[in-house]
Structure formats: structure tokens, C-alpha cells
Amino acid sequence: MKPIVIAVFTARELGFKGNPAAVLLSKSRLSDEEMQDQARKIGMPATSFIVEDKEGNFWVRWFAPDEEIGLCGHGAAAAGIFLSNETxxxxxxxxxxxxTIGVELKGNTFFMTLEGIPLTKKIDVPQAIKDGLRIPILEMYETENKHLIVTDSEVSVAQMKPDFSRLRQSSIFGYAVTGPGDRVDFVSRTLVPHVQQLEDHATGSSHALLVPYWAAKLAKSRMESYQLSPRGGRFFSEWKEGKVVLSGNFEKE
Incomplete structure (x- = not known):
């Protein structure tokens, strides 16, 4: 079956192209090797593999070209949009x-509900990350997913020029770098120096930890944010009873 490619968290009027994911619906479960091989050939930041079980539940796994992804927010959104259209x-x-991830489709807007990812502890910033980011770092936190790095401004996030070779000298897998927004509530970028992609375009899983952090910081439950990657992404979010509801626009590529 030919994959469908859907880009999510787009904002055409801002020039944001969002994050593309390929979606494949399979009649039977594929092996890990088969999924990894297909994801490598497709070459998208993520490929969502969906299979329906005997009870009618849809199971999904996500693979980047070089490895499996434990939680892929933009891949989940693309898979949900695809299934909504199919069913x-x-x-x-x-x-x-x-x-479980719920995805609701209303016109060209989707709504996705994720469990919030709490901060587990504040940590000292490794020297390799200080040298590799070369921006003011106010705080750094560990979570069960990516780490969270807080900087001083939207300008620092936007103008950051990561030295990935230096960043790889820290064993930390990836981090969401964030700061207060000038035009929106907050901005971010997601860096993953140990894998092929290096920087993600528009990251739902990062927002599962960013939204609770900024909701507490700003004393707001509803927010708008930009991911200032080369493709760019716009997120609308709500922090509600331990869950993060993300919404945005999408386009088929």
C-alpha cells in the first residue's frame, strides 16, 4: 500500500509547513524489521504503522528512518486524521x-489528547550542552521523555545555531528548548542530536511537557505556541486535568 503523507501543525499564513508523517494501514502486524525497512525507504521524519485488532482497536507504532519512536505526537495526529477519513x-x-491517544477531526482542524509529561527533577546543565547551544540557559529539567531547557527569550530560541557534534558529547538523547514568546505564549525547538534528523519540525510529544510547564508559569490553561524549526509549526493547547489537548491545522502532501 502506498503511504499517505500528512503534515500537521501547519499555518500557511505564517509560512509554517508543519511536520510531515507517512501513514500506512496494514491488514496484519509487520515485524520490527519490516517496519524499520519501510520507514527508511519512505524517509519521512516519522512513519505511522496502523493495524486493527480483532476487537476493532487500532494500534499504532512509529518509526523514524533510523529507529523506532516511543511516542510521536505528530505521527499520532497524522494517523488519527487518516483513520477519521477512512472510517x-x-x-x-x-x-x-x-x-491511548484520542484524535478528533473538525474540518481542517484536528484535536489530539495526550497525557501530560511532568518534570521529574531539575538538573545541572552539562558543559557539552552549554557549549553546543551557546544561548542563555536559565533551567534544565529531566522528564520521562525529553529534557526541558529554558532560555530567556524568543530571540534566543530563533537564533540558536546548535553545534550538534558538541551536543553529541552529552549522552542526553534530546531536549525541548523553550522561551517566552513575543507574539504567542511560548516558543520552542526540539533537538535530537543522536539521531539522523537532528532537529524535529513540530513536536507533539515535546508539547506534552511544555504545556504543563508554561501553564504553571503563566497561570493559563489555554495557550498558543510556535515551534521555530526550519519548517515551523503552530500549536493551540489546553491543559486540563493532567491532559494536554493540542490542536492545529493539517495538509496532505
């Missing part, structure tokens, strides 16, 4: 190893 249901649920 005719406005809201669909995706099962994955970590739980």
Missing part, C-alpha cells in the same frame, strides 16, 4: 504501548 468517524482512538 468516517469524527473521533478515533489510537492504542500504543504507553496508552
Amino acid at each position: 468516517g468517524h469524527e473521533k478515533v482512538y489510537l492504542q500504543y504501548e504507553g496508552g
